Amino acid sequence: MSLVLSAALAGSALAQSFSSVEERMTEAEFKAAGLDKLSPEELAALNAFIAAETGKVASTLPAATPVADNRGFSRPSGPDGAIYSSISGEFRGWSQGSRFTLDNGQVWQVADSTARLRVKMEDPKVIIEPGALGAWFMKVEGYNARAAVKRLK
Incomplete structure (x- = not known):
């Protein structure tokens, strides 16, 4: 698989x-x-390996030290990709001001006054995606509803 991944990345050698x-x-x-299913440290190690194999210098992904995950904060220094995690225990949806601690340790709060979701679930998987102008949106797997959120921790 690394050969296929390396070949795909090498094909984009023009990228800076x-x-x-x-x-x-x-x-x-x-x-x-x-x-x-990878931990942040394992994902950082994989990215560092791919960067080394393709000859790219990943300045934000040193080989020995994982990057701090600052996605969602006002001054991010890491990748701006979506965050995939889950919320342990009972989940009853959201309304403005609701706080959620994800299994990855991040804490997010609903900032959208019009967003509401009423469900009763156990251990739901959530996706927090970046939007335009620094906005972030949380979705629960299996539902189309989303809420604007801000990261607290």
Whole structure:
């Protein structure tokens, strides 16, 4: 697989900077490859390996030290891709001001006064996607509703 991945990345040798795996793959491809199960450290190591194999310098992805995940903060320094995680325990939806602690340790709060979702689920998978002008939106797998959110931690 690394040969195929390396060949695909080498084909884009005209690109100036390294694009991480999560930037290059769709959500479905990322999940199908099982990459959503990797820890942030494992994902950083994979990206560093691919960067080294393709001869790209990944300035934000050093080989020995994982990058701090600052997605969602006002001054991000890491990748701006979607965040795939879940919420442990009972989930009853959201309204303005609702706070959620994801299994990856991030804490997000609903900032949208019109967004409401009423459900009762256990351990839902969530996706937090970047939008225009620095906005972030949270969706629960299996539902079309989304809410504007801001990262607290």
